[in-house]
Amino acid sequence: MDKESFSKLISNKMKLVRTEQDYSQDKMAEVLGISKKTLIQIEKGRTIANWTSVVAFCALFNQSEILISAIGDNPVAFVQLIANNVEGTSNEKTMGGRIWWKEVGNKGNFRLQQNLISNHFRILDEDNFRWFSSFDEDEARRRLNELGA
Numbered sequence: 452m453d454k455e456s457f458s459k460l461i462s463n464k465m466k467l468v469r470t471e472q473d474y475s476q477d478k479m480a481e482v483l484g485i486s487k488k489t490l491i492q493i494e495k496g497r498t499i500a501n502w503t504s505v506v507a508f509c510a511l512f513n514q515s516e517i518l519i520s521a522i523g524d525n526p527v528a529f530v531q532l533i534a535n536n537v538e539g540t541s542n543e544k545t546m547g548g549r550i551w552w553k554e555v556g557n558k559g560n561f562r563l564q565q566n567l568i569s570n571h572f573r574i575l576d577e578d579n580f581r582w583f584s585s586f587d588e589d590e591a592r593r594r595l596n597e598l599g600a
Contacts, residue, residue: 452569452586454502457533460521461505466494468508468515483507506530523551523568532571532584547579556592558599563591574598 452460469479476494480487483504492498500508509526512518522529525545548554548564552573556563560577565588572591574583583594 452533452571454533458499458502458505461508462493462500463496464517464521465490465500465508467517468512471515471517472512482511506534523566524571528581528584529569532586545575545579545581547575556595558595561595561598563595
């Protein structure tokens with residue numbers, strides 16, 4: 452997934468998250484640092500939020516059930532993965548992949564999972580801490596072999 456397609460996805464969820472959080476359009480626009488007119492255009496699907504607004508939105512509403520279910524992962528971690536366009540580590544505690552993830556490999560105390568929504572990969576340890584994330588399956592498997600050795 453690239454920045455543009457992610458921005459489209461988030462733009463399509465802004466109104467739902469705004470409603471979930473019980474924010475008015477005025478309040479949401481203020482929080483995101485955009486005009487109410489721009490927010491209305493985004494919510495009506497006439498324009499797409501810019502990358503800065505998408506990043507702010509994901510950071511501010513990273514606990515939103517709607518946002519998490521749309522992405523299938525922590526919104527902030529996912530933004531970092533897309534923004535850097537490289538593999539990453541975060542040592543972030545996860546829920547272990549009970550929802551939105553399938554196991555695609557394991558070695559030692561580590562397991563490789565693939566996200567069912569975005570198809571990106573991550574490596575978790577036995578305590579469900581994230582060690583690695585990538586869209587590249589070959590690189591994820593290589594890192595799994597290194598970690599599990």
